[in-house]
Amino acid sequence: MKRWRPRGLAARIIVLTLLALVISQCVSYLSFRSGRQGFIEHMISDYMSQSVISVDHSLRYAKPGHEGDLVRSLSSRPVHFDLVRRPPHCAAHNADSRRYARDFAERLNVSLSRVRVCVGRGLMHSQHGPGRMAVELAFRRDDGRWLDVRQRLPGQIEHWAQASLRNLLITLALMSVAVIFASRRITRPLLDxxxxxxxxxxxxxxxxxxxxxxxxxxxxxxxFNRMHERIDRFVAERTRLVAALAHDLRTPITALRLRLEFLPDDDNTRAMNATLADMAHMSEAALTFMREEASAEATRRMDLTALVDAVAEDYRAADAPVRFEPGAPIPLVCRPVAIRRALRNVIDNALAYGEIAELALADSGQQVVIEVADRGPGIGEAEMDKVFDAFVRLETSRNRETGGVGLGLSIARSVIRAHGGDITLANRPEGGLVVRMTLPRARM
Known part of the structure; x- marks a missing residue:
């Protein structure tokens, strides 16, 4: 049942409106049919009762032996009169005939035994067949003979039902067009x-x-527009603040390095010089990162498989052990330069600490996963979240001799999350670390 339930707001508006229309039409049809049936019965009962009273009264003034001719002369196409000695025999007595009989007996002010009623087809024949529904009323006169009246019922219910159904379908078609147009106008701002x-x-x-x-x-x-403006303003202020701090750190670092030039060359001065160089490297890396974050790269549709293969080819051209087997094209809406930078940071990390980088792509339809696996010592489960923090380097498996300032994975996660995805780490059963970068597809 849930599979056929409409999910979109426009679809639900259309279904509910059309369902309400169908229910209202059905209620109107049943109500009108019931009222129409009662009206027809009342009209037939009143007309036939008055006819029987009038004809019975006229027969009192007819010449003996000419009563039958007088009665038959009063007949017409929809109504037939006759004077018979026996009451009509009905094939079956149903609820309609019993209801008519009680009504006639009450209107004629006689007992029910003096009234016979038949309702059905075949009571009045025509040249085209049995004809439509009719009512036959037989009234026993005082002389013992029966005054028989047959009346056709106006209009068949089936024909009116067909016309009602046709009108309902036409109304549904017109309403569907109007509701679809209106619902799309209502939901278009929500879709935007x-x-x-x-x-x-x-x-x-x-x-x-x-x-x-x-x-x-x-x-x-x-x-939403206000939230968007506030977030953009907050991110811009943060970026400018960090960039300014990184830039302003250059002056004291340069001053300290100049003062070290006037000190004796020993182990302490060399250690301090290395620390200052490390601080300068970190500030430059932070400044570069902030500049790249502030750059406005437009998103565009590109082939992710071709992008990953091009990055892997650059490393292979430099004799770096990077493996990738390209498969089918995977179109993705993203910022290619940023994705390339994140991928390079992860590959550099794998080559520095894991000897080799093995790349793989997986497409599930809803999202795309880029995997970069190495054959290094891996990372402890408790430390997997820490490596994404800026300027964090794990000394046990990621020592300082390999270089870097601890911004590679932080930049990669920032890029991937900016695309609405995420980046996770996992140790391989056969040894090494695998980095999974998940990128969602754009919803069409």
């Missing part, structure tokens, strides 16, 4: 909002959404 939120979650730069729709939807869009 969802698309903007999805693109903003992937790190794309978006413009403020046009404020339109109902008051509730317009207010939601206004708040």
């Amino acid at each position: 909002l969802a698309s903007a939120a999805e693109r903003y979650g992937r790190g794309e730069r978006i413009r403020p959404i046009r404020e339109r729709g109902s008051d509730e939807i317009k207010r939601t869009i206004v708040e």
